[in-house]
Amino acid sequence: MKTNSKQPASAAHQTKGKVTLEMVAIEAGVSPSTVSRILNGTAIVSDDKKNAVDQAIQKLGFSPNPVARGLAGGRTMSIGVITQAIDSPFYGAALRGIEETFEPAGYSPLFVSGHWNAAAEVRCLDMLKSRYVDGLIVLTGRLPNDTLARFAQHMPIVVTGRTMDAPNLFSLNFDNMLGGKIATQHLIQLGHRQIAFITGSKEHPDSVERLNGYKAALEAAQIRFDPKLVVQGEYHEVSGLLAVERLLDSNKQFTAIFAANDQMAMGASLALHRRSLRVPDDVSLIGFDDLPASMFGIPPLSTIHQPAFELGQIAATSMLQLLSGKQPDAVVPEPHLIVRESSRRFRG
Amino acid sequence: MKTNSKQPASAAHQTKGKVTLEMVAIEAGVSPSTVSRILNGTAIVSDDKKNAVDQAIQKLGFSPNPVARGLAGGRTMSIGVITQAIDSPFYGAALRGIEETFEPAGYSPLFVSGHWNAAAEVRCLDMLKSRYVDGLIVLTGRLPNDTLARFAQHMPIVVTGRTMDAPNLFSLNFDNMLGGKIATQHLIQLGHRQIAFITGSKEHPDSVERLNGYKAALEAAQIRFDPKLVVQGEYHEVSGLLAVERLLDSNKQFTAIFAANDQMAMGASLALHRRSLRVPDDVSLIGFDDLPASMFGIPPLSTIHQPAFELGQIAATSMLQLLSGKQPDAVVPEPHLIVRESSRRFRG
DNA sequence: TTGTAGGCGTTATCAG
């Protein structure tokens, strides 16, 4: 809990007429440049002047104007954040993590949606550049690596959902393959051998990684991979529902389903329910992401926890480090299994 | 050092080096002020100059710098949006509506979270003002009306979740009372007479309105209002779950539950499930909001549809109108009932 | 109708 107990001195809270840097300079009896230098730590200034300025700042309740800063080539104190849908239940938590870690640092995030569309993301990029953001956080998306690398020449970038190496850029990847493997292993350990997999959108790299994890787990358990058990989804509820219906209609036997995300798992669950198949009694189900809502599904959904909130925090922290010239070294937590009530031992 | 070298105008679409208004002016053979005037429609300019400028803009791929605009006192083309939690499943849709309607208009929203906390919202306000947003959209929250009215002197404001009248301010309210009434009536028409109500957070005005609707419906049906059937929740899943447990433990009889929002309904549903009470066979359940996920609950949740996405669109549209000097006249759609599978006729 | 000259609040580049 941050209490931000930084109330400016006396009548400063009035904040009415804007206080400018120049006013501070006059009040402190120094030049504007000196004030600026103190504010930005751009150069060393004598202690007495520094004190005088600090006091003047307190007294007047001055706070630098980010817009003017932007124009003058300084820092805007704003970071562009390209998410893919502003209302995504998954990225939502990441945005919160970003917001919360930037706030105490005085930075404000600028959220824009890329809609999983490279062209749209490029537009976001231009918009953000025109607004002089100090840095950029890209939550996955489809921008080509080299576009990102090129952009990183202008401002620091933190990207998630991929691993790449470029100057002034830090990437944060989550081990989707491992997550997929863990989920599948869980089902296998429960005695399931006919495990269906609902994929995410074809173009999503993480979906294919999760599929790879599924295959790896199968192979490790010497279960033959059967393409007929793989059905295409698109990462949202209806697609999960439809996928299961197709699966059912195909008459392919299965005793468990691994959905590449929780939203599809929810859809799958409903499809099963409609056909009078009970979860987990008749078929076990596991999702991926651990959305807040998954805990309250009926039954509560077993899933792979993905640390979206922490991911946001880490991305923001890394950005802060980049901004201050340090090399970030954070690492995304490993996926881990959350066993709830949608999966259980297979009894033939 | 910049030698003021003109761009040879050809590779303009490259958008590389920033194109300034001054460059456009030179290209078109007019003065910067003329270009500005054309851009902002500030004054009448001769057709030929206008054409020349338009062409120059096309050719150079010019687009005005919002930061410079902000500093110079013009429009930043950005609108502050105070939402309450950036990852709220309910407001998420509204944000999307806002984003989508602003985009084609060239405005970009600045999303900040107020956390249902007046002090935090005031900080957001200051932050947004310092960033020279052209307008402000406030999604409910707890800011006092007069604070809003005062702020509206500086910039147009659109508020949701309340009805108030002030110059340069437009308010959009949803009929929560009616919604609550409709939900309760639905249950009553199904034959239920012992209907529990799970409230939202105490301080939320919409929660008490929904409760009022509940009471009104009861009264209209000549059912005595019983305070013991009202349990306190806090608008999130766990609180709904806990509320139902308390209700069950109180041994108070009931055959249906109306939860003041879908999230609590989900929690309630799980609590019922844990006690082996089936929805809707043993108890009918209805929520409020119609979250995207509610359609995929088990069973799919009956609820009151609240047009969050449209609300966002309407708020943004109204802002656009305010910005162009028109008086908004939009009105929020009325609540309506969505009957799904969590409610059914009572059979004693 | 159109151009010129300031100025918006900071930072950066020079001299001292």
Add this chain to the structure above:
DNA sequence: CTGATAACGCCTACAA
């Protein structure tokens, strides 16, 4: 170390 003096890119009087 510190202080003038330009920018930054645009808008808005004021003049012409």
